[in-house]
Amino acid sequence: MTDRIREFLRNRRDDGPIMVVDLEVVAANFAKFARALPDTRVFYAVKANPAPEILNLLAEMGSCFDCASVVEIEQALATGVSADRISFGNTIKKEKDIARALQYGVRLFAVDCEPEVEKIGRQAEIIGAKDVKVFCRFLQDCEGAEWPLSRKFGCAAEMAPRVLEHAHRLGLQAYGLSFHVGSQQTNMGAWDQALTTASSIFATLAERGIELKMVNMGGGFPTKYLKDVPAAEAYGAAIFEALTKHFGNRLPETIIEPGRGMVGNAGIIESEVVLISKKSDEDEVRWVYLDIGKFHGLAETMDEAIRYPIRTERDGDETAPCVLAGPTCDSVDVMYEKKPYDLPVSLSIGDKVLIEATGAYTTTYSTVGFNGFAPLASVCI
């Protein structure tokens, strides 16, 4: 909670839940990444929060953009950056969307299988684009991540050389590799392990006459929720050490794709207590219902995965465990129940509640208006 957000909320006159982003925090986060990994290009993962103010700020600071779709490419281009600062980072693309991206001048594409390489090869040929770079994502063990990723993206490391050779054969530039160590990764050894694999794929392809140039080290940089997380500097040092260990003095070009790590701690949701009740006289746990829930921004509480820090006007008063739920007529719209949340006993209907570290994956996860409640509003200050 920054002074600027506190001031904004004090003067706020409208009603309903809102997410407030402090752009100064975003700027500070970008500066931290740039300082921690000075030779690495930062591609902000637009999907985390595509607010134009955030994209404009990052464009101005020199950031590049990792885009999941043509719309995100258009959002990035709207900042005025040139297309060479954009990566089409989704491994799952319609061929017509690849064509659109190529027409916009985008030349960097993620792949993880031969059929995707073929789509790009075909469209690059049609358009006559000569300098199209592809990087292949390989599957990486996510040990140490709070949310290990599924196997959705990436191929087995053994398959990556074949995918890149196929690109080379089709006239594309077999440019490099990518991996993702998992979200909220706090084990810095994870990058070392992935870079071991990456350097061996570099070696395999070099033997076959293909010189890879780039390693995209993905995201996974954590935001502080309730527990402390290592600082960007610590990540930078560990990653640089691993790069040197595996690539010696022939360091590849490197990319990182922070999303949560760039905007998560820059945003706060202000919400209101709609109801506090008990289910029976014997119940020890109260139910606290907010005017925001899983369907309007807090989807990442699914399985109680993220435990957001929550502040109230009554902090300091005696607390008791509460089930925390959203306002919709949907029984899954419950944020914390298995592990109830301690909140002040004095908390009352109508009180404001601040949900911290909600700058990433909230506004975009909101439904279009389930139960007639508006999508999560947001403002950048």
Add this chain to the structure above:
Amino acid sequence: MTDRIREFLRNRRDDGPIMVVDLEVVAANFAKFARALPDTRVFYAVKANPAPEILNLLAEMGSCFDCASVVEIEQALATGVSADRISFGNTIKKEKDIARALQYGVRLFAVDCEPEVEKIGRQAEIIGAKDVKVFCRFLQDCEGAEWPLSRKFGCAAEMAPRVLEHAHRLGLQAYGLSFHVGSQQTNMGAWDQALTTASSIFATLAERGIELKMVNMGGGFPTKYLKDVPAAEAYGAAIFEALTKHFGNRLPETIIEPGRGMVGNAGIIESEVVLISKKSDEDEVRWVYLDIGKFHGLAETMDEAIRYPIRTERDGDETAPCVLAGPTCDSVDVMYEKKPYDLPVSLSIGDKVLIEATGAYTTTYSTVGFNGFAPLASVCI
């Protein structure tokens, strides 16, 4: 898949996933409920699908509306129905929203605790509304339901009389009770069990001089996905028998609130195969990526809860198990993985795929545009 939908899709020229609702199926469903329970008023659960065409059709057929918010009340009123055909069925309401509903003429409100009764009492007094009815939801065991509900809505049955007495004391009409047997309930004994509890609460309050008049039997009526489900007639017979058993010849006014049961089987999503790949040479299971996933309408595949029937242009060809995933750069955007889905081996990139029984809880569960993909489009024919 009706002939009308087939015809519509054959002539469709635009691109991207779409949900098509056949209004004739909705009309047939309403007629089935009306026939199965001729003395019960049907309150359509607007949240399942608030498309204006659906609301207009149901209004014309005589349906009432169960609304979760002021916006849903406004959507119901836009059909031209009078406010006495609307229930504000959410037990979690801001006091200002209760005031708005009262101003619109709504007089039927759900509650499950004394603080909520107080909000309604206060606003009814301010507005001077004399005929405000409240019904209290009690917690009901959901055995037999495919998705037993959480404890989010309702109070313990022992607490319900006190909640309703409180309403009576505040000048509101202690009107009745509600319960919900759980979603996709196929055990018809569930209603009998809930009605046992309801009749005993009626008796308790009668002893205290309060005569309840209404039982809201909620939703829970299933849609056919892959397994067959009992017909509306079977539900009607079982419910009528239970009502007679517990209330004798003094049957209360009754209400049902079908949502999924009204529109689920009326809608079909047309989607496109974006990519088919394998993660390694040894993998037996292919990954099939569609242009729709959890974030754009298929949220109910969470934990693989609903298994939608899927049709392809290649049905009849040899099949093999596939992991089915959505198009976003989000690793949780996977529909079926723990239990892969058998799809034709001949299925190819660019093929159309039909996802059946998707008329309920799809368009409204869609995000505002996660990853830059548009919210799920829909059309009623």
